[in-house]
Amino acid sequence: MGKRGFSGINATGARAFSFRFRKATGLALNCRSIHQLTMKLLACVIVTAVALVFALEDKKAEEAAGRPKTYKRLIPADVLRDFPGMCFASTRCATIEPGNTWDLSPFCGRSTCVTAENDPTQLLELVEDCGPLPKSNPKCKLSEKTNKTASFPDCCPTFECEDGVTLEYPEIPVIATATDTTTTSPKP
Numbered sequence: 001m002g003k004r005g006f007s008g009i010n011a012t013g014a015r016a017f018s019f020r021f022r023k024a025t026g027l028a029l030n031c032r033s034i035h036q037l038t039m040k041l042l043a044c045v046i047v048t049a050v051a052l053v054f055a056l057e058d059k060k061a062e063e064a065a066g067r068p069k070t071y072k073r074l075i076p077a078d079v080l081r082d083f084p085g086m087c088f089a090s091t092r093c094a095t096i097e098p099g100n101t102w103d104l105s106p107f108c109g110r111s112t113c114v115t116a117e118n119d120p121t122q123l124l125e126l127v128e129d130c131g132p133l134p135k136s137n138p139k140c141k142l143s144e145k146t147n148k149t150a151s152f153p154d155c156c157p158t159f160e161c162e163d164g165v166t167l168e169y170p171e172i173p174v175i176a177t178a179t180d181t182t183t184t185s186p187k188p
Contacts (some may be wrong), residue, residue: 004156070153071131071172077113077123087123098123108148108155130156134167 005160078088086095089102089111096102101112109129116122130153134140140161148155 007068069131070128070156072126072128074114074124074126077125078121085121086124087105087111103151104129108152110152127130132170132172134159134169135158137161137165137167139165139166 003152061069078090079086080088081097086097086120086150088094089096091104091107094102096113098113098115103110104127107129109127111128113125114126116126135167140159144160146155146157148157161167
């Protein structure tokens with residue numbers, strides 16, 4: 001019986017494994033190369049874990065920085081009499097088929113042309129935007145990270161507040177939906 005190394009594998013077993021590995025991969029394998037591979041793998045795992053921690057912290061900081069949630073609401077769609085069955089996108093000066101989405105630039109938002117559930121001939125526009133601006137607060141400023149030209153929802157304004165200060169938003173009537181999204185409708 002061969003000598004046992006620190007790993008508990010005898011020398012004969014290690015040589016047999018090394019031979020099979022070299023035959024299968026074309027790479028020579030010895031204790032030094034195993035140690036180097038282990039260290040490289042460990043370094044990759046550590047770097048990945050650190051990157052993940054920083055990414056999560058950035059996401060938390062962004063949420064704490066005052067990024068508002070997005071709002072969705074259904075409104076009657078504009079329909080041109082020459083193009084029945086299609087929504088009119090005034091920001092693009094184009095007609096849109098039901099199920100398609102368009103950007104609302106120069107505003108921050110997007111819309112989707114949808115048919116009403118109870119009346120397939122009625123067209124609605126599902127508008128998604130940043131919602132109302134927060135109430136004025138001298139301890140909160142619009143962040144320089146806000147990119148007004150980015151696509152939705154990255155164009156939504158972000159705010160930076162002093163420690164312990166939270167933004168207050170105006171009350172918006174909310175209608176409960178089955179999909180757990182925030183929808184709003186105008187007051188009657």
